[in-house]
Every structure is written in structure tokens, then in C-alpha cells.
Amino acid sequence: MNSLKPNENIRYLSRKEKATISRLRPQHAPLKYHLNRINPQYPLMCPLCNDQFETTNHLLLHCPKLDNLRQDLLPPTPITNILYSTTDQLKNTLKFYHMAMGGRANAHRLLD
Ligand SMILES: [Zn+2]
Incomplete structure (x- = not known):
């Protein structure tokens, strides 16, 4: 276990969790900046x-x-500590990401 390279800890995540981390690592999460590159109608902020x-x-x-x-x-x-760390940290990173995305959805509702 101790000889695992940090990148390999992703192996212990579920398929869905792996997919999310794999999108976050190259900055391809469905956030405004990335969506704007695909469709310029998305605001960047x-x-x-x-x-x-x-x-x-x-x-x-x-x-x-x-x-x-x-x-x-x-x-x-x-x-790298956030996206290429231990399996436990990757799980916390996913929790952070999902809670942040939830907060984002609520913020959007408040702004409307
Ligand atoms: Zn912000």
C-alpha cells in the first residue's frame, strides 16, 4: 500500500468518482470557464x-x-495535494466539489 504512487489512489474510487476526478485534473469539469470554451454564450464568471x-x-x-x-x-x-493525493483525500475533494456545485446552484437561484 505504501509503495503506491499518488496517482494510483484513484483506482480505489467508484467509477463515477474516478470520472469526476479525471475531469477535474485537466480542468475539464463542467464549470463556466470550460463551458464557455464550448459555447461562448455561457458567462465566464x-x-x-x-x-x-x-x-x-x-x-x-x-x-x-x-x-x-x-x-x-x-x-x-x-x-497536486487536492487532486493526486490519498484515496481518503480524493474522497474529500469529491465531497468539496459536490458541495461547492450545490452551493453554486443555490447561489444561482438567489441571484435570479
Ligand atoms: Zn468564486
């Missing part, structure tokens, strides 16, 4: 803080609206 482009890095590392959640679930930077 983060719906939570409204003042940064919503990239994977922004969501995982910088969005001020996610500071408390980030403190609870994510290790300090660099991003």
Missing part, C-alpha cells in the same frame, strides 16, 4: 463570488465563498 473566472483552480483553491468548506475538506496547496 463564478456564480458564487462573481468576480473571478470560474475555473477548476478558482473553485478548488481561490473562491472566497468556499473558504470554510475548503478549510474543512481540502489540504493546503499545491493542487
Whole structure:
């Protein structure tokens, strides 16, 4: 177990969990910045803080609206600690991502 390379810890996740981590690693999560590259009608800004482009890095590392959640679930930077770490950390990263996406949906409703 100890000889596992960090990247291999993804093997212990479910298929759905693996798919999400595999989209987050190359910045291909369905966030505004990525969606905008596919369809320019999508706004680029983060719906939570409204003042940064919503990239994977922004969501995982910088969005001020996610500071408390980030403190609870994510290790300090660099991003490799978040996306290429132990299986337990990858599960916390997924929890963070899903809670952030939930918060995002609610923020959208509040802004409408
Ligand atoms: Zn933000």
C-alpha cells in the first residue's frame, strides 16, 4: 500500500468518482470557464463570488465563498495535494466539489 504512487489512489474510487476526478485534473469539469470554451454564450464568471473566472483552480483553491468548506475538506496547496493525493483525500475533494456545485446552484437561484 505504501509503495503506491499518488496517482494510483484513484483506482480505489467508484467509477463515477474516478470520472469526476479525471475531469477535474485537466480542468475539464463542467464549470463556466470550460463551458464557455464550448459555447461562448455561457458567462465566464463564478456564480458564487462573481468576480473571478470560474475555473477548476478558482473553485478548488481561490473562491472566497468556499473558504470554510475548503478549510474543512481540502489540504493546503499545491493542487497536486487536492487532486493526486490519498484515496481518503480524493474522497474529500469529491465531497468539496459536490458541495461547492450545490452551493453554486443555490447561489444561482438567489441571484435570479
Ligand atoms: Zn468564486
